[in-house]
Amino acid sequence: MLPTHAIAGMVLALPVAYVSPEFGVVALVAGLVGGVVPDLDLYAGHRKTLHYPVYYPLLALVALALAVALPTVPTVAGAFVLLGAAVHSVADAFGGGLELRPWEATSDRAVYDHHNRRWIAPRRWVHYDGSPGDLFLSVALAVPLLVTLDAPLRWLVVGALTVAAVYTAVRRVLPSLAVLLVDRVLAPVAPERVLSYVPTRYRA
Numbered sequence: 001m002l003p004t005h006a007i008a009g010m011v012l013a014l015p016v017a018y019v020s021p022e023f024g025v026v027a028l029v030a031g032l033v034g035g036v037v038p039d040l041d042l043y044a045g046h047r048k049t050l051h052y053p054v055y056y057p058l059l060a061l062v063a064l065a066l067a068v069a070l071p072t073v074p075t076v077a078g079a080f081v082l083l084g085a086a087v088h089s090v091a092d093a094f095g096g097g098l099e100l101r102p103w104e105a106t107s108d109r110a111v112y113d114h115h116n117r118r119w120i121a122p123r124r125w126v127h128y129d130g131s132p133g134d135l136f137l138s139v140a141l142a143v144p145l146l147v148t149l150d151a152p153l154r155w156l157v158v159g160a161l162t163v164a165a166v167y168t169a170v171r172r173v174l175p176s177l178a179v180l181l182v183d184r185v186l187a188p189v190a191p192e193r194v195l196s197y198v199p200t201r202y203r204a
Contacts, residue, residue: 001129002039003164004138005091007157009035009084011141014148016076023076028153030077034084038092043197047092048112055114056086093120096128100175100201103128130171138164178202 009031017024041049063079089111097107102122110122126134138161145157182202187195195203 001134001138001164001167002036003160003167004134004141005035005039005084005088006032006160007035007138007141007145008087008091009033009080010145010153010157012083012087013080014144016080017148020071020076023071023073025153026073026077027080028149030080031084032156034081034086035088037081037085038088043199046199047098047110048114050085051089051092051111052085052114053089053093053111053120054116056082056089060086094123094125095134096124096126096131097122098201100179103131103172128171130167130174132168135164135168 010028011031013024013027013031016027038050038052039046041047041051060079060082063075063082067075067079092111095110096102097105098109099105099107105122105124108121109119111120112118113120126137128134142157142161146154149157179202182195182198186198187203
């Protein structure tokens with residue numbers, strides 16, 4: 001789930017706070033942004049349009065090398081945005097598929113590999129987004145951040161954990177609510193061009 005990716009992006013940047021404290025906040029915020037960015041494609045080709053499990057890691061390696069050679073705010077920020085996006089894109093392959101109810105494990109699509117032009121199958125190490133295992137992962141990743149960071153970044157992590165806990169609590173009922181909302185509320189009044197942006201998995 002998105003909070004897990006956001007927290008993971010911050011954890012990736014945590015060593016910078018120790019090695020180069022002057023770039024700590026920049027790296028942490030950039031890692032969070034990078035962890036979030038891929039999921040901005042949620043309603044436009046989710047896990048394909050902004051997910052690049054092959055290209056992001058390659059770009060992140062180049063950007064990290066540049067940041068080490070020439071440490072500035074832009075190079076450090078760029079490196080950790082790309083690193084957060086890379087880890088997000090790769091990590092999605094280890095979760096559930098793209099189906100509306102991923103706990104049913106009916107989808108063979110986890111994330112799109114643009115290099116090989118194929119979908120990577122879900123490994124389901126984390127059973128599905130918003131599963132209890134996903135929440136546990138969020139909490140485990142957040143511990144070093146909560147121990148080391150000061151406000152306001154610590155409160156940002158607390159906020160992400162709160163969202164994660166609420167999402168986990170309601171995750172199983174969200175598909176039914178989404179289908180009901182689209183089928184009974186949106187479909188009768190919205191023009192087809194608007195409905196075309198609604199993923200087919202939400203349409204009964």
